[in-house]
Amino acid sequence: MTTETIIANTKQMIDDLKTVCANFGLGNASSEYKIITEIFLYKFLNDKFLYEVQQAEESLKDSDNVEQALNDMSEDDYEMLMMLLPPATAKLKKEHFISYLFNHKNDDKFNELFDSTLWDISNTNLDVFSVSTGSGDKIRLFDEHLSQNVTESNRRSDFCKAMIDKLVTFSFADAFSQKYDFFATIFEYLIKDYNKDFGKYAEYYTPHSIASIIARIMVPEGTQNVTVYDPAAGSGTLVLALAHEIGESNCTIYTQDISQKSNEFLRLNLILNNLVHSLGHVVHGDTLLSPQHLNRQKNGLMKFDYIVSNPPFNVDFSDNRDTLAGDIYKERFWAGVPNVPNKKKDSMAIYQMFLQHIIFSMKESGGKAAVVVPTGFLTAGTGIPKKIRERIVKERMLRGVVSMPSNIFATTGTNVSVVFLDNTKKYEQAILMDASKLGTKVKIDGKNQRTVLSPEEIEDIIHTFNNFESKDDFSVVVDYEKIEQKKCSFSAGQYFEVKIEYVELTQEEFKAKMDGYAEKLTELFAEGNALQAEIIEQLKKVKYE
Template structure:
């Protein structure tokens, strides 16, 4: 544990150092700073991962006093043979592309070009495995020439970057597990993954929400499954789900309209040993142009789906195109109309939820974050979706989370759980009173303790009714409540009865009589006083 904390501290210090370099060259809080930080971090990670894996393959490299020289001494054929033994999750890097090689060349003319060309060469060499694709089929490779973002002193900037990278090694952290990388990833992107006005899930889903979703979806062992998020953002939900299933037991598929989010998701997949899923990461509009399809051109279906999509977004430009014969089954409950005012308030989450239901296999499971108003809406598309989930017995449960669980929004949220094979009762949980409120920046945020997270998870998975917290109801019970999924509407109003003797009853009644008599007397005195004051006011008025 002490070593893990030390590694985490050192890794965060490297991130801070890289941000400091950007600030010194006028890029602090610049729109391009995150591109530089994330790509340089990834270059360092892939460089050290390559060395780590090579040392495991060839003991002579591990024992060598200088591993760079030992690798450079390989013949071309021997080096190629070594590369072939690497797993697909390890990027192929040539000796002249090592960070140590760039460090030795930092005083050469036009070093920025050397630095940029190194990144571009690595990206090209590894484009088949490490590229994100667009819905039009274009590849978004690993790296770009990052020095272009510096207006002057490009060589000095790249030298400063290399000098920060050379004194640190990731080799110690490759045995670390999910929780370590989750913390590092969150720290890495914390300044760059803001709400951005709520556009396409760019914000980071809190760990508590991701943990609850994953552990309620996967209460037991599964293997060889597909996982999907149609609004993946930076992928925190999928990382938690994959970790719960087992990274080697699942394949991830995503789509997100934001290139920024897709690049962050790729980084997250690399950190969490899910490189095999990178070719399934798609930058594109899921609602208007869903990408993942089978051989017959039909939308692909998945074993598990998780999502925290944008709740409201102006999609008026393509709203009418969605209202087509091809989409009738996918958007079974309807497409939100374009409001006369505030087009940005269009409830796009309703389309994502319908898309998720349509994209589930016959035995699939899903969990999605929705605004809490969804679970009680009395009419419209909201209710039509709930009605389908209940009538077709696909609803597994709903959890109302505490307010301010997202620091970036005060909107109350709930989690809807879907299980196409759920033939039993439904679990409804009101967790709105859990958590501790803390200050995060200018916002209030509610934080759940690990024990509170476990209470939600265990209650859901065991289907345990707890007074004023959870209920277990049938689909018929839900129908009788106008399809409401609010746990509070099902809580029993309890009256406590206490056995007392006749004498105790008489004494209590006499006590009540005395209290009432005192109150009546006080009331009469107040009325007399009011009457006197009114009489005085009338008399004073007549005098005038």
């Protein structure tokens, strides 16, 4: 089966689940995203389990009915088989199988069986598949009463039956040989209707293409046993792209986000991409007020090898502003905290706080970071942005900047740039790139306009950046002293050479041009003299009355 066919079949199953929600009055309901993602995840875990037991047990590899063969096993043999499964595989009891629910879908109060099955899977796999709140509470895989989102109690069993009927007609079996790009496509499709509002600290969804550019610039060569961090992770597009570039088995992901919805999407994303070992480091909480990832001594914040983030740009955090400006936060927010405006409190530049936090969280020797910022940050002449840029330049942390085309994110018209930082101190210069003229405007879902980069343009950005190439009106390599002379401006346009075109003229052509200029000036002077005389005449006519 081709990749295109697997993608099409997977998308069809997602559409079928959404249709069931619509038929039971849950289309566009606040609970729809939770229902769709949890049932999708249940199907994925069920099929992944069946796939892994076939890999683990030789006698099951050619079985026509794996579930029946498992049901025929003794309890002792079944327990032994569970011990052979990879740690990232959810452990399922025989009564957890989708086939078991399908065979019991006509039982009385089927919705209760459906809900209790998901809840028992959550509890059975609590240690591996849960994520945490800032206070340490475990957030389970599934809701305890998912079917109760259907308001009419007499329709809940029918709703669960309809969902199970959709699940049994599809299998993920052919998808497990697929790689990151496949699951990135499926994930984007799964959440496309639910990514419009990721909550207070995860404002914008990062396109896969931009995440890939950032990852390939940050990791031009392979690396091993490193940590990857995003303090405003959203659905995890950036950390997943970076982990893929590094190698999923070569890194551990750490994230925090204040949005419960974002963390649920992130968990799903990590599971789909074989990063279950990082789930224990996914935290639901306020990064600025209470960052949860501490060093081994538990006496300070953890420092990371790689940090990547697309933080929200402007958010009303006036309730916490004075707290964050207090003494206990001054080491982390060394450049200051934005003041609360008299009007439009939601315009507070919270990205400046995240940028300071990221710089503070980089490993002192060798830490690397890439942060999406509003392009205005690159040239702001005063205040916190300038202080941040001055420190970046003073400590020789700036590897480079890429200014992206407008509307690169469909959800915002704000012009954005990506600032790349590097604590290795191995760069004597920085590369500044203006990619704002690249891309093609397209309509997303017939509504929002987005600029899409072609594969050739993406390659040009990555190759030019990683090779520190200067190209006319596109990129420029500058040393730190020159940046300091330009008031620490990170805008490529301020460093491009102004070119004056020279044209060779013969003596006759030169004389003709000069005669033309002289004639034109004579005409202008004559018009000026006439106008001056007219004004004087008019002034003489003015009388006192």
